[in-house]
Amino acid sequence: MSKTSHKVEEGKLLQLKLDIQDEKVEGVRLTGDFFLEPPEKLGEIEEKLEEFETSSSIDKVVKELQSVDAEFIGFSAEDLGEAFRKAVEGDEE
Amino acid sequence: MKWRIINEGEYSEAMHHAIDEVLTEKLEKGEINPTLRFWYRKMPSVPMGRFQAFEDEVEVEYTEEKGIEVVRRLTGGGAMFAEPGNVITYSIYIPKDKVPEDFEESYEEMDRFAVEALREIGVEAEYAPLNDIVHETGKLGGAAQLRKEDAVLHHTTMSYDLDTAEMLRVLRIGKEKVSDKAVKSAEKRVSRIKDHADVDRNEVIEKMIEKFVEDKKHKNGSLTEEELVEAKSIAEEKFGSDEWTRKL
Numbered sequence: 001m002s003k004t005s006h007k008v009e010e011g012k013l014l015q016l017k018l019d020i021q022d023e024k025v026e027g028v029r030l031t032g033d034f035f036l037e038p039p040e041k042l043g044e045i046e047e048k049l050e051e052f053e054t055s056s057s058i059d060k061v062v063k064e065l066q067s068v069d070a071e072f073i074g075f076s077a078e079d080l081g082e083a084f085r086k087a088v089e090g091d092e093e
Numbered sequence: 094m095k096w097r098i099i100n101e102g103e104y105s106e107a108m109h110h111a112i113d114e115v116l117t118e119k120l121e122k123g124e125i126n127p128t129l130r131f132w133y134r135k136m137p138s139v140p141m142g143r144f145q146a147f148e149d150e151v152e153v154e155y156t157e158e159k160g161i162e163v164v165r166r167l168t169g170g171g172a173m174f175a176e177p178g179n180v181i182t183y184s185i186y187i188p189k190d191k192v193p194e195d196f197e198e199s200y201e202e203m204d205r206f207a208v209e210a211l212r213e214i215g216v217e218a219e220y221a222p223l224n225d226i227v228h229e230t231g232k233l234g235g236a237a238q239l240r241k242e243d244a245v246l247h248h249t250t251m252s253y254d255l256d257t258a259e260m261l262r263v264l265r266i267g268k269e270k271v272s273d274k275a276v277k278s279a280e281k282r283v284s285r286i287k288d289h290a291d292v293d294r295n296e297v298i299e300k301m302i303e304k305f306v307e308d309k310k311h312k313n314g315s316l317t318e319e320e321l322v323e324a325k326s327i328a329e330e331k332f333g334s335d336e337w338t339r340k341l
Binding site for chain 1: 223237
């Protein structure tokens with residue numbers, strides 16, 4: 001399990017836990033004090049991240065997150081991409 | 094648009110969140126008037142953000158030992174510690190077309206009556222993005238919203254005379270790794286209405302209601318029997334369950 005806490009500047013806290021098997025993301029849990037509208041889209045965001053590998057380009061991750069039909073409040077797709085990068089790099093084991 | 098003002102009703106934390114769900118749904122369906130409701134609690138509690146991890150936010154053993162009711166909200170945002178009589182919480186159920194689309198603008202506008210009420214009693218409160226009400230000495234309170242197709246739930250909790258030492262025993266503030274240390278210390282700085290004005294809590298609420306209705310048609314009301322019955326079953330099945338509150 002690889003996890004990270006990423007505090008968005010002037011924004012909210014993103015806590016990301018990734019279950020990585022053979023360099024593939026197999027499980028994702030995103031928590032924090034952010035807002036998301038509609039809130040039911042959290043699962044879709046987590047599923048999007050499950051499509052990636054540790055070698056995936058962060059640009060692609062961000063693009064994929066931007067395709068989710070939801071409003072991110074207190075963070076952006078780029079911020080979540082950054083959290084993903086930190087988690088993949090093993091910011092905190 | 095005629096507002097219903099509800100300033101009564103002492104319930105469990107789970108019941109309050111169930112009432113929020115019921116009234117938001119009923120407004121969404123056009124079954125009720127827009128409503129402002131003040132909360133009265135029975136026990137100390139922790140309303141936590143919808144997307145927060147249960148074990149990261151509360152000292153689980155301590156809350157269980159003390160019988161502190163932890164409830165996951167419908168809304169995002171952070172965990173707060175609430176004590177009966179020591180915080181002021183209100184919910185606003187309002188048609189979506191009456192709320193600015195921009196989130197920052199909407200938070201500022203929805204809490205404006207409360208900020209003005211505080212200033213009138215001598216508390217130099219102001220809005221701080223995204224969802225806070227602050228005093229120069231710290232954070233007085235925070236708000237959170239849920240947006241449906243046609244209705245918005247906006248609820249706000251402010252510290253009136255909160256036991257902040259107890260709060261630090263209940264919440265795991267700053268115990269999770271946060272890269273920005275300045276933010277960590279800011280989160281610990283709570284400012285309380287009573288620190289700045291010697292005004293009875295009920296008078297603060299009355300002043301808030303006075304500001305709120307200033308430019309609105311309104312009548313004082315209660316929850317209906319039907320609303321209470323629906324809320325009671327949602328409180329039992331959802332907000333009072335570990336399945337909901339401990340799901341993350």
